[in-house]
Amino acid sequence: MTHPEYILTLSCHDQRGIVHRVSGFLAEHGCNIIDSAQFGDAETQRFFMRVHFAREDAAVSDAVLREDFARVAASMGMEWALHDAHAKPRVLLMVSKIGHCLNDLLFRYKSGLLPVEIPAIVSNHMDFYQLAASYNIPFHHLPLATGAPESAKLAQEARVAELMEMHQVDLVVLARYMQILSPSMCERLKGKAINIHHSFLPSFKGAKPYAQAHMRGVKLIGATAHFVTGDLDEGPIIEQDVERVDHSMGSDALTAIGRDVECVVLARAVKWFVEHRILLNGHRTVIFK
Template sequence: MIYPEYILTLSCQDQRGIVHRVSGFLADHGCNIIDSAQFGDQEEHRFFMRVHFSREDSAVSDEALRAAFADLARDMQLEWDLHDAHYKPRVMLMVSKIGHCLNDLLFRYKSGLLPVEIPAIVSNHMDFYQLAASYNIPFHHLPLATGAPETAKLAQEAKIIELMDMHQVDLVVLARYMQILSPSLCARLKGKAINIHHSFLPSFKGAKPYAQAHHRGVKLIGATAHFVTGDLDEGPIIEQDVERVDHSMDAATLSAIGRDVECVVLARAVKWFVEHRVLQNGSKTVVFK
């Protein structure tokens, strides 16, 4: 028999007996735990937990389970979400003129490696409308001229919000979308938007970062996937990775390696998010892998 499956995520002030009470609640309501992970942050005195379980007692309805757990959550002062484990989150991809991350995510989606639905691709350029069409995904061109006034930017973002609402989007992925989002849009997307950017030791900002890195002679290049906030490229980090490079590699080679790292790091972050493995912990994240 196939039973309904759920993923429960929660956080709260650390206290005794959290695992016991949660697992006891599930057992008392006809549920069987498939896997579970937990973490106690000793510095912040916060506790985090992710539980994947099945509801095996047909006498316990979905509504009754959620209502009963809400009572427990109030008693324990939990911040929690209960997700249908088989639901595929709806992800809107945004891109500008650099397409390696978009192409990688679309391939993973089409091949079943990324358990999502992609109802829309948004871009301020037309470069990838044919790629979107090859996957039968609607492509929305929302141009924004260089140096456009704030009113034009906000009008363009209003269309982005309209698409999010229309398609009931659960996550926005900035797959090398090279526009700075307004503070109001960042606030609306809090905890629901992921960005990717290069990571250098040391760091280089501005134009042609890989050429700058080559000129400096870096030995490590990498990428960071993080939540979008109003502080540019400083949101809570979800995933990072690096590759070692050396003096024999030119700027074009560094850029190619960097593109590969960006693809892998962004794909991991998106997959972990849609599997409800990422919990925010202030300016950091807890990622149950």
């Protein structure tokens, strides 16, 4: 017999007895812990926990489990969420004219490496509509002209918000979507949108950052996946990685290496999100790998 499985995530002020209360509650409600991880931050005095467990007592319903734990959480001031471990989160992908991250995520999705559903792809350009069609995923072209007024940007973002609501989206991934989101959109997506950018090239903004890096003779290139906030490219960091480069490599080689790193870093971040492994700790993250 297959038992329903859940992932419980929580954070609260660090205090005695948290693990005891959680594990005792699960035992009392006929649940068996499959794996558990916790972390206490001495700086913020916050405690974080992720528990994967099975509900083995058929007499304990899902509703009872949630209702009873809510009382435990309230008594200890917990921020918490209880997820169906086998439910596939719904992810909206956004892209502009550079498609390596989009292509990588779609391959991982199709091959079963990324446990998600992708109900839609949004782009301000038409470049990847055929790629979307090859995966049988609806492609929504929402153009935004260069220098468009703020009203046009807000109207386009309103359409994105409609798609999110229509498809009950759990996560938005900016897979090299080259538009700055409005403050209101960033607030709407707080904790639910991930972006990718070249992390070791902070001085090289604008077009062709890897070509600029080549001209400066950099020795390390890398990528950062982070949550989207109103502070451009400064949201809580989820994952980073780097590759060494040298004088023998031209700008095309740096670009190719950099794009590979971006794909890997973004894929890890998305996978950890959909597996409920990321908890926010102020402007930082706790990642239970």
